Amino acid sequence: MVASDFGAMIRGETRRWSRGRIARFILGRILLYAVVGGGALLYLMPLLLMISTSLKSADTLYVRPFRWIPETLHWENYLKAWNSFPFSLYLRNTVIITVLNLLGAVINCSLAGYALARMRFPARNLFFGLLIATMLLPSQVTFVPEYLIWWKLGFVNTWVPLILPGWLAVGSSRIFLFRQFFRTLPAELEDAAKIDGASPFGCYWRIALPLSMPVIGVVALFEFIGKWNSYVAPLIYLKDADLYTLNVGLNMFKDAYAQELSHMPNMHLFMAIATMIVVPVLIIFILLQRYFVEGVQLTGLKG
Amino acid sequence: MEKVRRFAPVEAVLSRFLGRSRLGRKEAMWAHIFTLPWLIGFLLLRVGPFIVSAVMSFYRWRGYGSPRFVGLYNFNWILTKDRLFRKALEVTARYASLTVPIGIVLAFMIAWMLNKNLFGVVVMRSMFYVPSVVTGVAVAFMWLYILDPRNGPLNILLTDVIGLKDPIPWLSSPRWVMPSFAMMSLWGIGSSMVILLAGLKGIPRVYYEAAIIDGANSLQRLRRITIPMLSPSLFYILIILTIRAFRVLTVPLVIFEPESGRPQGPMNSALFYTLYLYRSAFVEAKMGYACALGWILFLIIMVLTVINFLAIGRRVYYEE
Numbered sequence: 001m002v003a004s005d006f007g008a009m010i011r012g013e014t015r016r017w018s019r020g021r022i023a024r025f026i027l028g029r030i031l032l033y034a035v036v037g038g039g040a041l042l043y044l045m046p047l048l049l050m051i052s053t054s055l056k057s058a059d060t061l062y063v064r065p066f067r068w069i070p071e072t073l074h075w076e077n078y079l080k081a082w083n084s085f086p087f088s089l090y091l092r093n094t095v096i097i098t099v100l101n102l103l104g105a106v107i108n109c110s111l112a113g114y115a116l117a118r119m120r121f122p123a124r125n126l127f128f129g130l131l132i133a134t135m136l137l138p139s140q141v142t143f144v145p146e147y148l149i150w151w152k153l154g155f156v157n158t159w160v161p162l163i164l165p166g167w168l169a170v171g172s173s174r175i176f177l178f179r180q181f182f183r184t185l186p187a188e189l190e191d192a193a194k195i196d197g198a199s200p201f202g203c204y205w206r207i208a209l210p211l212s213m214p215v216i217g218v219v220a221l222f223e224f225i226g227k228w229n230s231y232v233a234p235l236i237y238l239k240d241a242d243l244y245t246l247n248v249g250l251n252m253f254k255d256a257y258a259q260e261l262s263h264m265p266n267m268h269l270f271m272a273i274a275t276m277i278v279v280p281v282l283i284i285f286i287l288l289q290r291y292f293v294e295g296v297q298l299t300g301l302k303g
Numbered sequence: 304m305e306k307v308r309r310f311a312p313v314e315a316v317l318s319r320f321l322g323r324s325r326l327g328r329k330e331a332m333w334a335h336i337f338t339l340p341w342l343i344g345f346l347l348l349r350v351g352p353f354i355v356s357a358v359m360s361f362y363r364w365r366g367y368g369s370p371r372f373v374g375l376y377n378f379n380w381i382l383t384k385d386r387l388f389r390k391a392l393e394v395t396a397r398y399a400s401l402t403v404p405i406g407i408v409l410a411f412m413i414a415w416m417l418n419k420n421l422f423g424v425v426v427m428r429s430m431f432y433v434p435s436v437v438t439g440v441a442v443a444f445m446w447l448y449i450l451d452p453r454n455g456p457l458n459i460l461l462t463d464v465i466g467l468k469d470p471i472p473w474l475s476s477p478r479w480v481m482p483s484f485a486m487m488s489l490w491g492i493g494s495s496m497v498i499l500l501a502g503l504k505g506i507p508r509v510y511y512e513a514a515i516i517d518g519a520n521s522l523q524r525l526r527r528i529t530i531p532m533l534s535p536s537l538f539y540i541l542i543i544l545t546i547r548a549f550r551v552l553t554v555p556l557v558i559f560e561p562e563s564g565r566p567q568g569p570m571n572s573a574l575f576y577t578l579y580l581y582r583s584a585f586v587e588a589k590m591g592y593a594c595a596l597g598w599i600l601f602l603i604i605m606v607l608t609v610i611n612f613l614a615i616g617r618r619v620y621y622e623e
Binding site for chain 2: 036044053108124141143149167168169201225228230251271274281282
């Protein structure tokens with residue numbers, strides 16, 4: 001709009017806003033709003049359906065015509081779902097795995113990123129090259145031999161293969177993100193600290209890290225999302241039901257309850273559980289959506 | 304001086320790794336400590352799997368006993384006799400050819416519309432983006448419900464409101480499995496959209512103003528300015544979406560596995576490559592075979608990426 005305004009001015013049009021043009025502009029805007037708004041609603045629809053169904057009772061589940069808002073909201077579904085499988089245990093497991101992995105990833109990725117950005121050492125270019133090379137390597141190529149390695153080390157059926165990779169800074173894109181950010185910090189800050197006798201670790205811990213909160217936020221968010229949603233790794237590595245995460249547990253729950261897939265009688269409970277798994281992610285997303293968007297724009301990688 | 308000279312070779316090697324000056328050496332030592340976790344992870348979880356997989360692909364091993372060396376047997380079997388391998392390639396290729404072009408166009412269209420200073424643009428951007436942060440089992444479940452042939456909301460909408468005669472057998476007919484998966488994939492297009500939106504915002508406005516002075520219409524502006532300026536982001540999305548097509552695993556596992564014990568869907572219509580890999584390793588316990596499949600996947604992705612770079616990467620416009 002601004003651009004076309006400008007164009008009209010340049011062309012020296014005196015009647016810049018003739019009636020026809022105003023009408024066309026308004027019509028265009030209405031059309032645009034309709035398309036974008038409709039599309040956005042369409043994208044949100046599946047999640048709304050999930051929540052709506054989670055609040056229905058078993059006998060009104062498949063009543064037609066379809067009701068968006070149930071006549072009575074059955075909040076007790078959530079309690080029932082919570083109690084119908086070891087939800088609190090799996091929630092605890094998931095939180096522990098997610099948080100430990102996230103901590104490790106933030107600490108060790110930022111350390112490696114700091115070294116690559118700020119410190120001089122002969123292997124730096126070599127390491128950076130290796131880092132870039134692993135960024136391009138898709139993980140599904142190596143998940144079978146990775147399993148064999150963890151199996152050989154005796155860590156199958158423990159949380160180690162789910163947590164340790166975070167501490168070993170496996171997410172190359174995270175290191176890259178930290179490196180790129182640290183390079184933008186002014187070097188004078190560290191030089192001043194070095195003159196005052198700070199060690200490289202002191203420079204990292206006291207100066208670089210406190211300034212890099214946005215990147216820490218982005219990395220933590222993406223680690224959180226990735227681990228919270230991950231299914232295949234816990235499925236492969238965890239054998240004991242006590243160790244399961246929410247995702248694995250939920251699927252086992254489905255095995256036990258769904259004899260016949262179409263016409264599942266417990267769909268409202270499934271949707272309640274699914275909602276409970278999705279809601280923490282949604283809350284974090286709503287609170288920190290600026291970081292999400294920044295993160296995607298910085299790395300283009302998710303999960 | 305003499306004493307020092309005696310250790311000259313050692314010092315030469317040391318200084319090669321640690322840097323020359325004492326201060327530099329201290330810094331280099333710290334740098335190695337900082338990068339040590341990453342280095343261990345790199346060797347254990349990046350280089351290690353490659354070696355293990357390269358060795359194992361020449362063996363037959365069913366998860367117990369000792370592996371038996373079979374030479375190129377695995378590769379030979381995969382490339383000449385394995386029908387499921389061909390099916391997996393076909394399914395993945397069909398999925399990619401459906402989701403990559405449509406995904407790019409859709410992401411571009413949404414980003415383009417969101418870039419027009421609309422009221423409430425942040426909320427709408429979030430609505431488009433939310434689906435790509437919620438993934439995993441819960442979402443696969445949600446789709447299972449929505450796409451249920453008899454009672455799913457989508458079929459209710461299609462039959463009761465729009466007036467379709469027969470409900471669509473979304474996940475139970477081989478014909479409809481691929482459109483269903485494409486739909487789920489397009490639902491999660493948000494991250495590509497956000498990348499393109501950032502790219503659009505990065506195009507300097509003066510280019511458009513100059514084009515308008517020269518009398519370019521909106522279609523010409525799109526073709527001559529927007530798309531060339533956006534080509535790095537578009538190219539990046541092309542690479543990412545192509546690789547992502549080879550990644551489908553969770554959704555077919557959750558949707559098809561428990562009902563039938565066959566995660567590959569009706570008549571193998573959802574036998575995605577990674578799913579076949581997973582099945583070979585963890586269901587049929589053919590570890591050596593799965594490693595060979597992994598190597599072939601690696602080569603396929605490499606070749607595709609190189610082709611992408613050669614065919615399209617050259618036309619990408621990078622501003623100096």
